Every structure is written in structure tokens, then in C-alpha cells.
Amino acid sequence: MDRQLENLINDYIKKYKTIRMTEIPERESSFLKVKSFKCELNSGTQIIREQCLRNNLEGDVVTILPITASNNIVMVAQPRVFTPLTVGFELPAGYVDVFEYPEDAVLRELLEETGYLPMGLEKLISYQGDPGCSSAVNHCFVATGCQLTDKQNLDESEYVDFFECSLDDAMEMQASGLVVGSSSIVTLQKVYGKRQNYGI
Numbered sequence: 001m002d003r004q005l006e007n008l009i010n011d012y013i014k015k016y017k018t019i020r021m022t023e024i025p026e027r028e029s030s031f032l033k034v035k036s037f038k039c040e041l042n043s044g045t046q047i048i049r050e051q052c053l054r055n056n057l058e059g060d061v062v063t064i065l066p067i068t069a070s071n072n073i074v075m076v077a078q079p080r081v082f083t084p085l086t087v088g089f090e091l092p093a094g095y096v097d098v099f100e101y102p103e104d105a106v107l108r109e110l111l112e113e114t115g116y117l118p119m120g121l122e123k124l125i126s127y128q129g130d131p132g133c134s135s136a137v138n139h140c141f142v143a144t145g146c147q148l149t150d151k152q153n154l155d156e157s158e159y160v161d162f163f164e165c166s167l168d169d170a171m172e173m174q175a176s177g178l179v180v181g182s183s184s185i186v187t188l189q190k191v192y193g194k195r196q197n198y199g200i
Contacts, residue, residue: 001169008163009089009178012077016159018086031055052134059136060096061129062105063183065191066116066146071200072164074114074146075173079159083180089173090184092162102126102139110143112153114162119145124190129182140187144198167192167200 033053040046053059066074073091080088094109096102103121110116124140154160165173170188173179179188191198 001165001172005163005165005169009077009173012089012161013085013087015161016077016079016087018079018081021081050133052130054095054136057095057098059134060102060139061093061136061183062096062102062109062139062141063091063093063187064106064110064141064143065091065187066110066114066118066143067198067200068116068146068164070164071166071198073167073170073200074116074162074164075170076113077161077163080181084177088181089178090181091187093181093183096139102141105139106141106143110146111150112155113158113160115148115150115152116143116146117149118143119147124187127186138183138186140183140190142187142191142198167195 031054033056035051035053037049037051038046039049068074076088076090076092078088080086092110092113094105094113096105100108102123106121107117110118120143122142122144124142126137126139128134129136129138152160152162167188170179171192174185174188179185191200
């Protein structure tokens with residue numbers, strides 16, 4: 001990783017690092033909900049399981065590895081208060097809206113978070129990140145030929161910066177513990193395994 005990228009990462013850590021966190025007394029969340037289910041197994045055993053919903057939905061997610069025309073990738077930095085650094089370095093990602101296809105969510109989220117639009121999309125893998133309490137599916141994509149076409153269009157509660165780096169830099173960030181989110185790790189690993197297909 002070159003000195004310029006190291007300095008940029010340190011600037012993002014200074015900007016987004018949580019310096020104080022206070023637990024709020026129990027309150028009803030407008031975003032997270034938990035449903036409880038009594039389940040009878042084929043063996044006759046009954047078990048209780050809880051399902052987490054996000055925004056009253058199962059919460060399918062898209063994660064995008066954008067490759068620019070200059071063969072860099074685009075990553076984001078944002079507050080992630082429950083990570084070791086309290087700052088997240090990850091690939092652009094977001095929720096799939098109701099009645100939205102994952103491919104449409106990729107285009108919307110990539111444009112909102114970074115202002116980039118791709119020339120091509122390829123789905124890499126879909127998987128459940130936590131099947132013990134969620135039916136949400138993570139859909140991982142690579143977006144090729146990305147060009148900066150617009151400004152970010154973030155939601156009011158979003159704080160996101162984006163930057164370009166090489167795939168090797170991103171893999172080094174993962175190896176050093178800067179990238180910790182499972183969907184970013186899975187997507188990076190999938191693309192790294194066939195990087196020659198993408199010319200990066």
C-alpha cells in the first residue's frame with residue numbers, strides 16, 4: 001500500500017472513529033425488529049427461534065466491487081461503530097428495496113454512494129450471512145467499466161466517503177484487518193480468484 005493511500009485511510013479513521021458510545025435505554029427501534037417463532041421439527045422436537053428484520057423486511061443486500069476504466073476498484077469508508085476500529089472500509093453496498101431486483105439495487109446503491117455507473121454487471125454469488133436468525137440474502141456483484149457520472153446522493157443518516165485503490169491494496173487492507181465485513185470479504189475473494197478475467 002502506498003503512502004498516499006495510507007494517509008487517506010488514516011484521515012478516514014480520524015474522521016469516522018467513534019470517540020464515545022452511550023447505550024440508550026431500551027426503546028422501540030424503527031429499523032430493527034425481532035419476530036419469535038415456535039418451530040416443530042420432523043422429529044417432534046419443538047424449538048424457539050428468532051428472526052431479525054431490518055426496516056420490517058428480510059433485508060436482502062447487494063455488495064458491489066466496482067472496477068473503473070483505469071482498472072482501480074472503488075471502496076467506501078463510513079462509521080461502523082461495532083467494528084474494532086469503529087470505522088468501516090468496505091465495498092459499496094445497500095439494501096434491496098421491495099419489488100426491486102438485486103441488479104437494479106446495484107445500480108441505485110452504487111450511484112447513491114459513489115456517483116459511479118458501470119458499463120457491465122456480473123453476479124458472483126448469493127449467500128445467507130446469518131441463517132440462524134435471518135433469511136436475508138447477500139448478493140455480490142462485480143461492476144465493470146465504472147465511470148464517475150454524478151455526485152453522491154446519500155440518505156440523511158448516511159456518512160460515506162469513497163476512494164479508488166488497486167485490488168492488491170484492497171486485499172492488503174483485508175489482510176491487515178481494515179476490511180472486516182463478510183460481504184466485502186467474500187466479494188473481494190471471489191474477484192481476486194479470477195482477477196485476470198477483469199484485467200486487474
